[in-house]
Amino acid sequence: MTATISAPAMVELNYRKVIARALADELATDPMVVFLGEDVGAAGGAFKSTEGLKERFGDRVRDTPISEQAIVGTAVGAALMGLRPVAEIMFADFAGVCFDQLVNTLAKYRYTSGGQARVPVTVRMANGAGAGFGPQHSQPAENWFLNIPGLKIVVPATVADMYGLLRSAIRDDDPVLVFEHKNLFAIKGRVPAEPDDAFLVPIGVADVVRGGDDVTIVATQQMRHRALEAADQLASQGVTAEVIDPRTLVPFDLDTVVTSLRKTSRLVVVQEGPPDGGWGATLIASISSRYFELLDAPPTLVASDPTPVPYATPMEDAWLPDAARITAAVSQLIRY
């Protein structure tokens, strides 16, 4: 990576704090970037992931009423006039409240206007389960948007990807939904001390996180970390797993998965969230229909249960796929 060649000074930040850092870098780089949401300014965000922005960028960072439909619609309208708005929806579950604005207005504006509109809106949302927030504050909502053409979807799992993908999202001329996983807020990582475009992560490019020959495991966000745990356990059993983090769900980097399958011939997809209608099933369907001959064994989906996210720890823990379930699925494939 060119960045390491030029060896810039690096700093360690956690996933929560790098969000504010990425926003600050884009706000500083492009005067047309603006940011709005509930309590994102004066209070620094419900998750304290936007601290300091209001003080530094003034009116370009605005606290809104509790009006998600107005937040998204206002971002769209501002984008039409040349701004590059970032809208925060505090929890991804609240995307339900402004779903029409996201899927019928934001996603379709360019198409419906026959290409007249450019809607460079970034929508950030805190995503996912595992923190005990209960059924209406824990959903991995990225799966709600797969069937809606017009929205790019990024799901960063590391500090570097959060930094690089959020900045790329803001620079993208199409609408991008950025899902920030609540259960990853505390993980640490390194980013350049000074804004550095070499650390932008391109939208639509998967990351081969770990090389392996026996099986391809595809996983995002907290499942990526659990897949790596599983890969360690499998290694001790002599099974080498290649772990791929797509990082972007739309557009999906199928080539990287296919390249890996040419080697492993075995696919396990690990998805947080109910199995039906998700990106995991979509990936398995794409591979099965277009690369059938590559598969020596059934492509396997390790997903959450077809239930809402339960509150109590023992139930929520069981709802989320863990390394043990991933390892078991792989072992079964190897035996197939």
Next chain:
Amino acid sequence: MTATISAPAMVELNYRKVIARALADELATDPMVVFLGEDVGAAGGAFKSTEGLKERFGDRVRDTPISEQAIVGTAVGAALMGLRPVAEIMFADFAGVCFDQLVNTLAKYRYTSGGQARVPVTVRMANGAGAGFGPQHSQPAENWFLNIPGLKIVVPATVADMYGLLRSAIRDDDPVLVFEHKNLFAIKGRVPAEPDDAFLVPIGVADVVRGGDDVTIVATQQMRHRALEAADQLASQGVTAEVIDPRTLVPFDLDTVVTSLRKTSRLVVVQEGPPDGGWGATLIASISSRYFELLDAPPTLVASDPTPVPYATPMEDAWLPDAARITAAVSQLIRY
């Protein structure tokens, strides 16, 4: 079917009119059934599919303001108090406006309350493309709800299924979304002249519409009819296709598809709507992962393009899979 044994008098109705008939039969059978929506009463519905109900059932049928969130929420609240509400969302696209009420309130109420709540709400929506209504009035929205446990989803393709499934939906103690395809309003069919429970169609049971040995084609709503066209064309080429209409997407009758595949070993799924995140990909993933050994050829998805629904006829026609595309997909599988 017992109905044919007792040979009741039958009448011919179209898909549009049988909706009012099914609603009337349930309103007449159960005094707790109520019906609300925009212009459903005095005006008889935007599609004239609810004519006569207001006159006959009075206050149990109510016209609402243009307030979809209030419509769904009011239905839920009324259900909690023992009523059995049917709510109409005029076009399925408008589900975006009340998505939160549908996915966070309606779908999760029973779970979040630990089983205290019973929410027998039926939500009816006019669905799908092909009538020139443009990008925001033509979406096959059934695919928006697959990843949301707690909602049953029915997609009737015939007059008899519309009648039998809508009545079953209203009697069901769980929330049911009923998608009424706009492009099928004019098709005709026969239903009993008098209310007759023998004509209820159970939720979760697929219909083998046409028998065949060479390939299994699974399709819903207007795609079911195009699949049958394709099956005719294929027959003339000596290929016999088994056509299955799941009729219900959640819960999905996988067994009927599997039984067919044991015979045909080839699967083609025809889905109206973009390919990603849909029921088609979900079905292909379920079969590939759980019944891999049944497949002699790649399971194939014939779907719409990954774009919004265009307005102009030449573009909308091309967007929708037709018999020719289905036939081509099958022929390719047969050659595989």
Next chain:
Amino acid sequence: MTAVQNAIVTQDRLLDMQRRMHEIRLFEETVMGWFSRALVRGSTHLYQGQEAVAVGVTSALRHGDTTTCTYRGHGTVLAQGAPLDRSFAEILGKANGLCGGKGGSMHLTDFSVGALGSFAIVGAHLPISVGAGWAAQLLGTGAVSATFFGDGAANIGTFHEALNLAGVWKLPVLFVIENNLYGEYSPITATTANPNLVERAASYGMPGVRIDGNDVVAVFEAAAAAVDRARAGDGPTLLEAMTYRHSGHSRSDPAKYRPAGELEEWLARDPLVVAERRLRDMGVGQDELDQLRADATARVSDAAERAMSWPDPKPEDRLDDVWVNR
């Protein structure tokens, strides 16, 4: 300019407004004819009877200002200056319709004249104009955005969220209720707890003005005052224009639900008649008025013919315009 200066309606200005009202009226009658001849699919929602609202408000706007409107938006987009032929072409689903045939009757959009779009989801566009207003405030362009919507739309959530946000941020937005007394078929009193919609302005800390929506001069004057207020940084205004649609809600609606005589009453106050009376009072002769209508008729029918002659989009065009880059 102050509201007062701004609001002086000279004879030329009124003649120009009347010209545009004629064009809109004839445009809609042409579209109506096409639908009855099944030359257009889907649904359409016509503007006859409401012309004074779009023409009066947009006449108070200047270059750089923007509008959003509804599926009943042909009149608004034309009033802002969208070409007749390409507007017709979009409704016919032609390749060089305003939206390349992708949007259709409910989505006429022409960025080149500031028409940010017609929306098919009730209420969805109000926040869009709020966003345009926010951009104007941040960039200091002095631009004003006007959003048109119906009486029925005033009961959907986005109305509430948009007006409160514009109010608390003091954005340069005109919220224009086209109160034609009905939603699709339901009279406003059946769906609205307090049908006096203009009173809602108080909830959002903005002035509310109810006006005769069939008198283009009254509409213009009220809009001009609201525009001045917005440009001066004093925030949004709610305008409630009382008007009436001459035809049913959409082509499939015979409008049987109207009380007898209601339509006739409103026809007597047809915005074209009201404006013509004003012009006569200003001393404009009948022949000039007839000439005005004749010219409009010619322009509209030429445009219609041109649009009809244009080619359909190619099937593969459907794959364009989803993404800027991918």
Next chain:
Amino acid sequence: MTAVQNAIVTQDRLLDMQRRMHEIRLFEETVMGWFSRALVRGSTHLYQGQEAVAVGVTSALRHGDTTTCTYRGHGTVLAQGAPLDRSFAEILGKANGLCGGKGGSMHLTDFSVGALGSFAIVGAHLPISVGAGWAAQLLGTGAVSATFFGDGAANIGTFHEALNLAGVWKLPVLFVIENNLYGEYSPITATTANPNLVERAASYGMPGVRIDGNDVVAVFEAAAAAVDRARAGDGPTLLEAMTYRHSGHSRSDPAKYRPAGELEEWLARDPLVVAERRLRDMGVGQDELDQLRADATARVSDAAERAMSWPDPKPEDRLDDVWVNR
């Protein structure tokens, strides 16, 4: 009963209200302690300081009436009579918590006392109470439904849709704004064009009453009048109860955004203090008041201990309660 009769607050009635306010206060303090000791995950939103609103309003309800409330709903559900131990247990995620541990702190629900639920999505519950009111109207049960929500929630779309629908259908619903001056951290004036929320009632054709939300008697009297109105078929009422939350928005909030002295001012008008003063004026002795608090303390700590001792749900329990039948 008429509002007047209904609203007579006897000494016994006020003692009972004070008892419940004490229980809620102690319940919340216990939960606060658990969170600081990390015995509970996720988020919690406490009700200290607002007790008079829930207790005053629910005291005006009768068996068969219902409530919905927010994630800050422990007080409302307890005020309606939900058991202390099973409420604690739900927050602890125990198997026999009110919701079997599936909902948690933000979802306390007890149908047996008419508590239809606590909602974690701002504004989502208002239409639910409207629906309960519609059912009461259709079935002629005479039941009233009360829905509690915050000042910030008054800016979301469902507020508008719910109040308009209840207003036009004249439904027996009490809309109770718990105006504690802040959303999460934003003061109402930063988010609300007209912070005088009670004035919004006019838009929905219903009366609006602003009350001292820290005086349980004032709350009760206003609620009783609104309940009578609703039972008489005269429709909904908007109550704006001015109150204050003693702690931050949620456990993670130190509430640094508050102006100096604001909390102290409100602590001086703590609902428990206000009610105690009233009781003293009625001639209740200090020892009786102390005894009341002591008894409440005992009941709450017993319930807490009991709840703590109860078993966790089994992992496989997560698969239940999605469907009635499948």
